[in-house]
Amino acid sequence: MNLFGTLKETLTPAFQAKTAQLVGESPEKTGKALDGLFPTVAGGLLKRASTETGLDQLFRTLKKPDFDRQLLDTLPTLLDSSERTNQLIAFGNSLVSQLLPDKKSSITTMISSYAKVRNSSATSLLGLTMPLVLATLRRETVDRNLDVQGLGSLLADQREAWLGTIPEGLADKLFEVLGIDNWQGMDAALRSSGLAVQRRASAAIAAKTTAPAKTAAPLVTEELDEEPSSVNWGRWLVPALAVVALGGGAYWYLNRPQTSVADTESDPIAEQVVPVSDTLARADSASRLATALPADTAKKPG
Numbered sequence: 001m002n003l004f005g006t007l008k009e010t011l012t013p014a015f016q017a018k019t020a021q022l023v024g025e026s027p028e029k030t031g032k033a034l035d036g037l038f039p040t041v042a043g044g045l046l047k048r049a050s051t052e053t054g055l056d057q058l059f060r061t062l063k064k065p066d067f068d069r070q071l072l073d074t075l076p077t078l079l080d081s082s083e084r085t086n087q088l089i090a091f092g093n094s095l096v097s098q099l100l101p102d103k104k105s106s107i108t109t110m111i112s113s114y115a116k117v118r119n120s121s122a123t124s125l126l127g128l129t130m131p132l133v134l135a136t137l138r139r140e141t142v143d144r145n146l147d148v149q150g151l152g153s154l155l156a157d158q159r160e161a162w163l164g165t166i167p168e169g170l171a172d173k174l175f176e177v178l179g180i181d182n183w184q185g186m187d188a189a190l191r192s193s194g195l196a197v198q199r200r201a202s203a204a205i206a207a208k209t210t211a212p213a214k215t216a217a218p219l220v221t222e223e224l225d226e227e228p229s230s231v232n233w234g235r236w237l238v239p240a241l242a243v244v245a246l247g248g249g250a251y252w253y254l255n256r257p258q259t260s261v262a263d264t265e266s267d268p269i270a271e272q273v274v275p276v277s278d279t280l281a282r283a284d285s286a287s288r289l290a291t292a293l294p295a296d297t298a299k300k301p302g
Contacts, residue, residue, distance in 0.1 A: 092127035
């Protein structure tokens with residue numbers, strides 16, 4: 001299957017006329033510019049995907065639902081709206097900056113010289129071409145359910161067909177601009193990149209599935225494990241009471257009444273005070289004595 005050859009079928013007279021009106025160029029010049037841009041963009045992606053990093057980036061881009069894989073089928077209707085077409089061109093130029101960051105300026109200069117169009121027209125046509133090429137690759141990737149290794153093999157299988165789409169007189173300049181110095185070995189590089197990226201992805205998945213799960217350290221003691229729903233109050237109450245008792249004893253000792261030497265000596269005033277019981281006893285004895293004596297002895301002689 002000539003995957004990139006199907007893009008040539010997009011270049012219908014109606015498509016060229018609408019695109020020419022959009023960029024302000026003649027249909028002939030516009031058609032020639034597009035005829036050179038399709039194999040240029042495809043070759044740039046082949047070159048990019050011949051490295052592991054480039055192939056992985058391309059595969060990730062194709063997996064994003066940022067553009068419709070049926071774009072080639074809806075393109076004629078899309079071109080009827082200048083607003084939607086300009087949005088597609090802006091989106092395409094952002095993809096060029098991502099996937100072919102160091103080639104954008106040199107590609108537009110080459111196409112401008114090749115098709116005799118303005119540099120700004122070549123830039124707009126490049127932005128329109130990139131989404132169409134990626135939409136073709138995305139459709140094949142999704143329909144075939146390809147992984148990254150499958151994408152590398154698909155691109156490798158398209159190398160010869162891609163070479164057949166390059167216009168006469170453009171091949172040498174195209175190889176120079178894209179930095180392709182060994183297009184014969186490109187298919188082997190694409191297959192090798194696909195295999196390497198797939199192995200790395202498989203190894204990463206295997207490492208995640210086989211890694212032991214981390215277990216948290218136990219946060220409770222064995223005693224608490226035996227009685228998880230209760231608190232061992234006895235374990236803490238006895239020491240607490242002992243601490244309270246010691247603290248109270250210390251407080252009393254430090255704040256007890258101080259007894260001086262003077263307080264221990266006898267108080268002379270206190271010694272002179274006769275207890276009340278002794279006084280009552282003496283009074284009672286005197287009363288009894290007075291009653292026992294005769295009355296005349298109580299009177300003194302005249």
